[in-house]
Amino acid sequence: MTQPVANCPNCGAKIVFRWSSTVQTVCEFCKxxxxxxxxxxxxxxxxxxxxxxxxxxxxxxxxxxxxxxFVVVGRILYEYDQGGWxxxxxxxxDGTSAWLxxxxxxxxxxxSSKAQNLPAPTQVxxxxxFTWNNQPYTVTVITPAHYRGVEGELxxxxxxxxxxxxxDLRTESTKFATLDYSDPEPALxxxxxxxxxDLKLKNxxxxxxx
Amino acid sequence: xxxxxxxxxxxxxAQAKALNCPNCGAAIVLRSFGQAETVVCASCHCILDAKDPNLxxxxxxxxxxxxxxxxxPLGTRGKLRGADYEVIGFQRRSIQADGITYxxxxxxxxNPYKGIRYLxxxxxxxxxxxxxxxxxxxxxxxxxxxGELYKHFQTCDASTDFVxxxxxWQVRVGEKAAVTDYVHxxxxxxxxxxxxxxxxxxxxxxxxxxxxxxxKLPGAPPEAMGVYENQPSPVTTxxxxxxxxxxxxxxxxxxxxxxxxxxxxxEPVFWQTYRYTRADSKxxxxxxxxxxxxxxxxxxxxxxxxAPVSNHWIYLNYALINQDxxxxxxxxxxxxxxxxxxxxxxxxxxxxxxxxVIPSVPPGHYYLRIEPESDPSxxxxxxxxxxxxxxxxxxxxGIAFLALLAPAIITSFRAYxxxxxxxxxxxxxxxxxxxxxxxxx
Numbered sequence: 234m235t236q237p238v239a240n241c242p243n244c245g246a247k248i249v250f251r252w253s254s255t256v257q258t259v260c261e262f263c264k265x266x267x268x269x270x271x272x273x274x275x276x277x278x279x280x281x282x283x284x285x286x287x288x289x290x291x292x293x294x295x296x297x298x299x300x301x302x303f304v305v306v307g308r309i310l311y312e313y314d315q316g317g318w319x320x321x322x323x324x325x326x327d328g329t330s331a332w333l334x335x336x337x338x339x340x341x342x343x344x345s346s347k348a349q350n351l352p353a354p355t356q357v358x359x360x361x362x363f364t365w366n367n368q369p370y371t372v373t374v375i376t377p378a379h380y381r382g383v384e385g386e387l388x389x390x391x392x393x394x395x396x397x398x399x400x401d402l403r404t405e406s407t408k409f410a411t412l413d414y415s416d417p418e419p420a421l422x423x424x425x426x427x428x429x430x431d432l433k434l435k436n437x438x439x440x441x442x443x
Numbered sequence: 444x445x446x447x448x449x450x451x452x453x454x455x456x457a458q459a460k461a462l463n464c465p466n467c468g469a470a471i472v473l474r475s476f477g478q479a480e481t482v483v484c485a486s487c488h489c490i491l492d493a494k495d496p497n498l499x500x501x502x503x504x505x506x507x508x509x510x511x512x513x514x515x516p517l518g519t520r521g522k523l524r525g526a527d528y529e530v531i532g533f534q535r536r537s538i539q540a541d542g543i544t545y546x547x548x549x550x551x552x553x554n555p556y557k558g559i560r561y562l563x564x565x566x567x568x569x570x571x572x573x574x575x576x577x578x579x580x581x582x583x584x585x586x587x588x589x590g591e592l593y594k595h596f597q598t599c600d601a602s603t604d605f606v607x608x609x610x611x612w613q614v615r616v617g618e619k620a621a622v623t624d625y626v627h628x629x630x631x632x633x634x635x636x637x638x639x640x641x642x643x644x645x646x647x648x649x650x651x652x653x654x655x656x657x658x659k660l661p662g663a664p665p666e667a668m669g670v671y672e673n674q675p676s677p678v679t680t681x682x683x684x685x686x687x688x689x690x691x692x693x694x695x696x697x698x699x700x701x702x703x704x705x706x707x708x709x710e711p712v713f714w715q716t717y718r719y720t721r722a723d724s725k726x727x728x729x730x731x732x733x734x735x736x737x738x739x740x741x742x743x744x745x746x747x748x749x750a751p752v753s754n755h756w757i758y759l760n761y762a763l764i765n766q767d768x769x770x771x772x773x774x775x776x777x778x779x780x781x782x783x784x785x786x787x788x789x790x791x792x793x794x795x796x797x798x799x800v801i802p803s804v805p806p807g808h809y810y811l812r813i814e815p816e817s818d819p820s821x822x823x824x825x826x827x828x829x830x831x832x833x834x835x836x837x838x839x840x841g842i843a844f845l846a847l848l849a850p851a852i853i854t855s856f857r858a859y860x861x862x863x864x865x866x867x868x869x870x871x872x873x874x875x876x877x878x879x880x881x882x883x884x
Contacts, residue, residue, distance in 0.1 A: 287477040289556045315612060316480055316494070337478055337611055338558020339576065359639075373578060374640075403578040405587075426576045429557055440476055440555040443527070 241265060243276050251306045252324040255386040258307070266383065266392045278392045283310055283382045288319050288335050289437045292385045296333075296432040298342055302326045305333065307385030311397070313378040322387055330388050332422060333432075340432065343411060343424025345388075351412065351419040354398050363402060363410070365423060370402035370410045380415075391415070464489060465498050474518065474531045475553045479609035483532075485517075490616070493609060504605075504616040511535050511605045514564065514665070515550055521658030523571060528552035528560065530658075532608035538599040538622075551610055559611050562654065563646065567667035568674060569654050570631060570646035579625075579632055579643050584871075586625040586632055588645065593625030593632045596672045597870040601635075624672060628865075631673035648673050670864040678858040682851075689851045696840050704835045712737060713830035719757060719815045720823050729814035734766055735830060741805045742833040747798040750778040750826035756793075757824050760814035767807050774799060778826070800836055 239248045244263040257268050259280055266278040294305040307322035318336035325331060334341045348365050361372045380394035400412035407427075413420040462471045467487035473479060479493040481501060488505075491498040513533040515521075520529045532551030537544050547565035549572075561572040579588040584595040601622045606614050621636040629648035634641055648671065651664025667674075713735040737744065750757050756779030763772040779793040817824055863873050 285477045287475065287555065316478070338554075338556070339574070371578065405578060405580060407577055437556065443555050 239274050241267065241276075242274050243267075248274065250386060251304065252330065252386050252388075253328070254330065254388060255306070256388055257383070257390050257392065258386045259384055268390055277390070280382050280384070280392075283384065284312075284317065286310070286317065286319070287337075289338075289440070290319065290321055290333070290335055290434065291436070291438045294321075294434055294436050294438075296323075296434040298325070298331070298427070298432065303331065303333075305385075307383070307387045309383050309387070309391060310381040311378045311399075312381050313376050317381065322385065324386075332424070338429070339426065340429055341409060341424055341426045343409075343422040346421045346423045348421045351421055353419070354400075354414045357400050357412065365410065365421065368404060368408060370404055370408075372400055373403045374401045375399075376401065462498055464491065466500055466503070471498060472518075473609065474529055475559075475609050475611070476555055478553065478559065478611050479531070480612050481614045482609045483606045483614075485607060488606075490606065490614065501613075502615050511607075513548065513550065513607065515562075515654070515658050515660060517608045519658050519660075521654075523552065523560070523657050526554050526557050528554050528557075530608075532610045532614075533606070534603055534610075534614065535605040536601045537604050538601050540599065546604070551608065553609075561644070561646075562649075564654075565671065566669065567651055567665040568671035569649040569651060570673070571649050572633075572644050572646040575632075575643035575645050579634075581623075581625070581634070586634075588632050588643075591627050591630075593627045593630070595870065596624040596626045596631075597868075598623040626673045628673045629675040646673065648675055669868070670861060672865065672868065674865065676858055676861045678854055678861060680854050682855050682858045685851050685854055689847050692847050693844060696843060700835070700837060700840050707742075707835040708739065708833040709835075710832045711829065712832045713811070714828065716825060716827040717813070717815075718823055718825050719817055728816070729760070729812055731764075732811040732813065732828070734808050734810045736808050737804060737806045737832050739806055739833065741803055743836055744801045744804045744809075745798060745829075745831040745834040746774075746776075746801070746811070747796065747829040747831070748776055748778055748826060749796050749829075750824055751795055752778060752780050752824060754781050754783075755779065755818060755821055755824070757815060757817040757826060759826070760816070762812040763801060763804070763809055764812060765805075765807050765809055771812075772801050772804070774801070800834060802836065 238250070240246065241248055241260040241263060243265040244260060246260055246262040248258060248260060248267065250258065255269065257266065259266055264280040265276045266280060267274040268277050290305060292305055292307070296303055303323040303325045305321045306324045309320045311318055311320070316337060318334060321333040321335070323331050323333050332343045334343070346365065357372055357375060359372050359375060363370050376399045378397050378399055380397055383391060394415055398414040402410040402412070407425045409424060409426060411422045413422060462473065463469065464471050464484040464487060466489040467484060469484055469486040471482055471484060471491065473482060473493060482491050482493040482498070483489070484491060488503065489500050490502040490504070492501050513530070515530050517530050517533060520527055529552065530550050531553045534549050535546055536549060537546045547563055550562040552560045552562060563570045563572055575588065577589065579586045586593045586595070599622055600619050602619045603614065603616055606616060618637070623634045625632040631646040633644050633646065635644070651667060654660070655664045713732065715732060744763060746761060746763070748759060756777060758775065758777045760775050761773070765771070776797045776799055778795060778797045780791070780795045781793055782789065782791040784790070811828065811830070813828065815826070866873055
């Protein structure tokens with residue numbers, strides 16, 4: 234397996250890309266946030282120490298979603314008034330990327346989706362309905378969240394954030410949607426809640442005494 | 444990977460944290476590896492910010508701790524739904540109804556991989572509770588979750604009276620939430636509204652002994668009092684299914700009856716009218732009839748007797764005798780009919796007709812031996828004897844029908860009384876109970 238390899242412009246450590254479409258990564262050693270350019274890697278920032286975290290998932294955790302295997306290559310860590318959660322960036326074995334979120338051990342897998350005329354944050358209220366791909370979604374929570382850090386490889390640049398708003402939409406089934414207002418242009422993610430057991434996760438973090 | 448690559452520095456192994464209460468200095472153990480939002484000091488009952496490295500004090504509350512004690516101590520581990528869970532938090536909540544305070548207890552359970560789930564206990568009734576992953580749809584007095592219909596049981600304001608240990612939310616003593624329960628035994632669907640946030644959870648009824656087994660607790664669990672809202676009925680039989688089965692059997696019985704009725708030849712083989720006279724009674728009373736033939740298969744023989752008696756009786760000693768083998772079936776029949784008037788009006792007793800069916804009579808040549816008896820005061824009593832071969836017998840179907848009907852009725856009644864006790868505690872008590880409980884006469 235050939236993986237693109239580069240060196241950290243800050244500390245010189247070897248940077249290995251697990252996913253070919255990675256736009257941004259974090260040096261494991263000096264925690265520099267590095268963005269891929271056409272020619273090399275550019276340091277754009279520095280990750281402060283990430284807060285202690287209760288997720289059993291870590292970079293390199295492997296799992297299965299349906300009949301596709303995936304590996305965790307990066308994450309974005311958020312905080313809101315009820316705690317923190319991770320959006321783990323996972324690379325599927327067909328080369329596509331997806332997001333595995335764990336908020337207090339509730340697991341969900343979602344994919345970035347294209348949709349026209351996404352509502353502005355001020356236009357959304359709880360109880361409102363939206364239909365994407367013929368599936369109606371109901372707004373259940375609007376969460377003001379706080380960006381806490383990044384780790385590993387991401388499909389876009391994501392590092393100079395502070396407060397971000399997320400809109401959770403649910404359905405009568407396991408399907409859900411998230412509207413992400415991190416950027417001026419809203420982003421839509423469609424996915425479903427998954428059972429921890431069904432993900433068949435390997436290379437999980439260990440907890441003392443468990 | 445080349446040898447120059449330094450080893451990967453994954454996150455350090457997570458450890459349970461030991462800290463001290465900023466108020467009283469007692470040791471505080473954080474068991475949930477950072478999933479807790481709040482933690483309560485076991486000695487001074489300060490509610491502390493579990494996210495704060497210094498455990499900032501969020502609330503202090505006064506409590507007489509003697510009467511609040513978790514049945515499963517904090518830190519106890521048990522196996523639930525195939526995974527190990529540790530008790531990390533405990534709270535007592537209460538509701539007020541008709542001036543009475545009802546308390547129940549909730550336990551916060553933790554597994555670092557599976558996350559948080561809850562146990563609740565009310566008067567020996569337990570529920571295994573987890574947060575709904577999907578959004579239930581509530582409409583009026585029912586709610587739908589995962590395609591199952593839940594009936595509204597009650598809505599009340601639950602206040603938190605006492606807390607201990609860790610909670611994955613901002614717990615406060617005195618906080619009130621509007622709790623609505625919908626039931627579909629053995630499950631209960633609950634919504635808790637706090638400010639504007641609504642949390643849905645799904646619980647499944649558990650017996651105390653299951654909890655004691657799961658957590659290997661000493662002694663015996665407290666006995667369950669009364670019927671709980673989502674307690675599964677001890678009538679494990681599906682009552683509707685039972686009636687369906689009963690209906691199916693009844694149809695089958697009817698079909699069998701119809702089938703046997705069609706198959707029966709109902710062939711008259713002998714008929715004759717005789718006269719009983721007193722003079723005869725002094726002579727040899729018994730006589731024999733002409734021989735008649737029963738053809739075909741072994742089957743029933745019906746003997747009908749008609750005597751136009753009024754305020755009288757005649758008794759006939761019969762014997763059906765096989766001419767070829769000598770085999771005999773003896774039976775006695777009485778025909779009596781009385782009528783009259785009394786203070787209640789007119790009355791009658793008995794009938795002028797009698798019939799009897801002898802089962803399993805093989806084919807062959809038969810005759811009847813008849814020995815009539817009667818009150819000697821009446822000189823002449825005419826009577827007619829009719830013999831029919833191969834008649835259907837329906838009595839056995841009646842017995843089968845009752846044998847099937849009885850358990851269905853008993854089960855229905857038991858199920859009904861159990862459901863009645865269940866719903867008498869709800870916002871929708873059965874009519875009679877609500878009126879009789881109002882005034883204790």
